[in-house]
Amino acid sequence: MFNWKGSLLALAMVSGSVWSQDAFIVRFNLNEGMKTYLRANEFDITGVNYKTNEIEALLTQAELDQIQQQKSAVIKFSYPQSLSAGPDEEYKNPDEIEDFVRDINARYPDITMVKSIGKTLEGRDILAIKISDNAATNEDEPAILVNAMHHAREVMTPEITTDMIEYLTSGYGQNEDVTKWVNGTEIWVIPMFNLDGNNKMWNDNSMWRKNTRDGHGVDINRNYPTGWNSCNGSSANTRAQDYRGTAPASEPETQAMMNFVASIKPVFNISYHSYSEIVIYPFGCRPNKTPTAQAVEVVGSEIAKKIQYKPGTAWELLYNADGGDIDWMYTTHQVIPFVIEVNSTNEGFHPSYSKWRNKTVLRNRPGWMHLFSRLEGPSLTGKINIADYSVIKILKPGTNEILQTYNINSDGRFYVILKAGTYDFSFEGSKLKKLSNVSVANKVSVNF
Ligand SMILES: [Zn+2]
Numbered sequence: 001m002f003n004w005k006g007s008l009l010a011l012a013m014v015s016g017s018v019w020s021q022d023a024f025i026v027r028f029n030l031n032e033g034m035k036t037y038l039r040a041n042e043f044d045i046t047g048v049n050y051k052t053n054e055i056e057a058l059l060t061q062a063e064l065d066q067i068q069q070q071k072s073a074v075i076k077f078s079y080p081q082s083l084s085a086g087p088d089e090e091y092k093n094p095d096e097i098e099d100f101v102r103d104i105n106a107r108y109p110d111i112t113m114v115k116s117i118g119k120t121l122e123g124r125d126i127l128a129i130k131i132s133d134n135a136a137t138n139e140d141e142p143a144i145l146v147n148a149m150h151h152a153r154e155v156m157t158p159e160i161t162t163d164m165i166e167y168l169t170s171g172y173g174q175n176e177d178v179t180k181w182v183n184g185t186e187i188w189v190i191p192m193f194n195l196d197g198n199n200k201m202w203n204d205n206s207m208w209r210k211n212t213r214d215g216h217g218v219d220i221n222r223n224y225p226t227g228w229n230s231c232n233g234s235s236a237n238t239r240a241q242d243y244r245g246t247a248p249a250s251e252p253e254t255q256a257m258m259n260f261v262a263s264i265k266p267v268f269n270i271s272y273h274s275y276s277e278i279v280i281y282p283f284g285c286r287p288n289k290t291p292t293a294q295a296v297e298v299v300g301s302e303i304a305k306k307i308q309y310k311p312g313t314a315w316e317l318l319y320n321a322d323g324g325d326i327d328w329m330y331t332t333h334q335v336i337p338f339v340i341e342v343n344s345t346n347e348g349f350h351p352s353y354s355k356w357r358n359k360t361v362l363r364n365r366p367g368w369m370h371l372f373s374r375l376e377g378p379s380l381t382g383k384i385n386i387a388d389y390s391v392i393k394i395l396k397p398g399t400n401e402i403l404q405t406y407n408i409n410s411d412g413r414f415y416v417i418l419k420a421g422t423y424d425f426s427f428e429g430s431k432l433k434k435l436s437n438v439s440v441a442n443k444v445s446v447n448f
Helices: 004-013 032-040 061-074 094-107 157-170 176-184 195-203 252-264 291-307 325-333 353-374
Strands: 023-029 044-049 054-060 075-079 112-119 125-131 143-148 186-190 268-274 278-281 310-313 336-342 379-383 391-395 402-407 413-417 421-428 432-440 443-446
Touching (some): 023 032, 023 061, 032 044, 094 112, 143 252, 143 353, 157 186, 176 353, 186 252, 268 325, 291 310, 291 336, 291 353, 291 402, 291 413, 336 353, 379 432, 391 413, 402 413
Parallel strands (some): 143 268, 268 336, 278 310
Antiparallel strands (some): 023 054, 044 054, 379 413, 391 421
C-alpha cells in the first residue's frame, strides 16, 4: 500500500534538487468522467495506459487533496516517479543535439545538410538535418518530415530522431532499403524542437513542458492556427501546462515550423511525444473524423500495427486537443501527419536510459520505416503544368461525391496518399481532365 506521508518526507529530504515542488504522478481509472474532471480542473494529464485502462496526472499535494475530497473513489493507485532526480544524464540537452547534428554532417557531407529553420524565443537556432543523395540541392523527390520534442520533458523523443539520423546515414550504401530511401526521398529531421524548454527542464524544473515565454511558457503544441482555442482543448490560464498563448502562432517556434513545412511540403510527418504508446492522427477536436480522413486513418493504423501501439484521434485516445501541429499540417498543407507517443505509463517521461533507450528506439524503427515504404503504396503521384491544373478532386467512381481535395504543389508535383481502392480523379484549373475508374492498389504515376 502506498504511503503518501512517507513519500512526501522522502521527497522533502532531497535538497538542492532540480525538482523542488511537492508533486506526484497519480493514476486513475480511465473513463470519460475522470478525463472530463481532470481537464475541467486544468490538471496536468501526463499519459494513458490502454493495457491497464488508467490515466495519469502530475499533481501537487493540494491538487491531490482536492481530488481525494471530491473524487476519492476513483483513485486506483499512485506513486512518486523519481521526480526529484530528473532524467538520466545520458539524455541529450540542446548543446549535445547541436554537436550531434554537426558531427553527422561532418562525417556524411554528401548526403546531409544542416539548416536552421528559425530561432527560439531565447535565440537558439532550431536545427533541421536533411538526409538525401544530393542533400545540398532541391531535388524532384517527395519529402518526409520527422520532429521530436514539442514538449521539453519528453526526453526519449530526441533519442528516436537521433537514432533515425544515425541509422539512415551509416546505412547508406550498406543497407539496400536505406540506400533506396535516401536516394528517392528528401528526409528532414528536426531532432529537438523545443530547445529553450529543454534547457529549462535540465536546469530548473525536470517536469517543464512548454517554451519559456515570460517565465510561464506557452504550450507550442496548442499554438498552431488550425482550430486554435476551438474546442476546450487548451487553456487560457498562463499557469496551465496546455496554455495556448495570446494568439494563434504567437510563438517563434510555431512560426518557424509553419514556414518550414510550407517550404518543403512533406508528404508525411511524425511528431514524437511521450508517453502512452499511441499513434494519433487528425483531428484533435471531438467529433471531427470525416471521410476525407480515410488515408490518414489507414496509414496511422498501419504504423500502430508495426509498433504495437494503439491508433486513434486525440479526442478518442486522450481528450480534446486544439491548436496542435498535425491538424494544421493536415488542413493547410495536406501532409499525412502523426503524433507518436512513445513509452508507457510504467516508464513515464524519464525512463532509465540503460534499461529503456535502446528498447524504445528499436521498437519505434518499424514505425517510421513504414512511411518510406508507404510512398510506394496506394497513392497517386506525378507532375503536371501548374498553369493548367491546380487542384485534384478524388471522387467516388461514377459519382460527383468528393472524397478528398488535393492542392497541387507550386512546382506541379503531387503525392496523394490513398486508401487502396478505385477512384475517379478530376484535375481542375484553367483546364479540366478526368480519369475514371482508376484502380489504386499501389503507386499510380500520372503524367499528361
Ligand atoms: Zn507531448
